[in-house]
Amino acid sequence: MNDLTWSPGEKAAARKAFDLALKRELDEVIRKTKERAAKIQEPSDLWKLEDYLTERRKEIDTKYDYRYSVLLWVFIRVRQEGRLTEEELQGLSQDKLDRIRRGMGVL
Amino acid sequence: MNDLTWSPGEKAAARKAFDLALKRELDEVIRKTKERAAKIQEPSDLWKLEDYLTERRKEIDTKYDYRYSVLLWVFIRVRQEGRLTEEELQGLSQDKLDRIRRGMGVL
Numbered sequence: 001m002n003d004l005t006w007s008p009g010e011k012a013a014a015r016k017a018f019d020l021a022l023k024r025e026l027d028e029v030i031r032k033t034k035e036r037a038a039k040i041q042e043p044s045d046l047w048k049l050e051d052y053l054t055e056r057r058k059e060i061d062t063k064y065d066y067r068y069s070v071l072l073w074v075f076i077r078v079r080q081e082g083r084l085t086e087e088e089l090q091g092l093s094q095d096k097l098d099r100i101r102r103g104m105g106v107l
Numbered sequence: 108m109n110d111l112t113w114s115p116g117e118k119a120a121a122r123k124a125f126d127l128a129l130k131r132e133l134d135e136v137i138r139k140t141k142e143r144a145a146k147i148q149e150p151s152d153l154w155k156l157e158d159y160l161t162e163r164r165k166e167i168d169t170k171y172d173y174r175y176s177v178l179l180w181v182f183i184r185v186r187q188e189g190r191l192t193e194e195e196l197q198g199l200s201q202d203k204l205d206r207i208r209r210g211m212g213v214l
Contacts (some may be wrong), residue, residue, distance in 0.1 A: 045137075053156065054157060
């Protein structure tokens with residue numbers, strides 16, 4: 001996908017969509033962390049929470065990679081995970097939207 | 108301190124005191140984790156909680172070393188940290204209690 005070009009308008013739309021998906025994912029981790037912490041009873045629950053946070057941090061760091069060379073993959077993944085609607089990607093070219101939709105069917 | 112001998116009665120008393128100090132420390136981490144989680148607002152708070160848990164886990168794993176060769180050091184440290192009273196070490200020989208008290212003055 002390295003041959004794609006991104007107009008300034010597309011870059012702005014992509015940044016907005018990217019930040020929205022990331023914010024939703026982080027809000028979900030915050031919500032789950034609060035829930036899990038409130039239920040801790042045993043030390044093992046404590047270390048399970050630590051493991052959960054470590055895994056989520058690594059996954060989020062890896063997933064949210066804002067390089068244009070991989071950005072369509074990021075959007076395919078967050079669309080598949082239900083973190084963005086197609087409407088929230090408006091502003092990207094029709095070609096890119098089509099590629100994301102096709103990618104969702106393939107991966 | 109490798110030359111010390113531990114009678115069965117002392118071993119039982121040591122185990123009880125060790126477990127009590129460890130339980131107190133873990134209960135404190137659980138309490139603080141619940142407090143911190145309840146206050147999370149930003150993603151940075153989330154990762155600070157993760158760092159806190161990782162550090163506390165490492166520290167606790169290192170500190171609570173139940174080998175007789177290092178056990179007096181453990182008791183000196185938890186006494187210094189206020190996690191055990193001298194009364195809670197009753198059952199150890201007077202010589203060991205004296206060493207712990209002297210160690211608290213030296214370290």
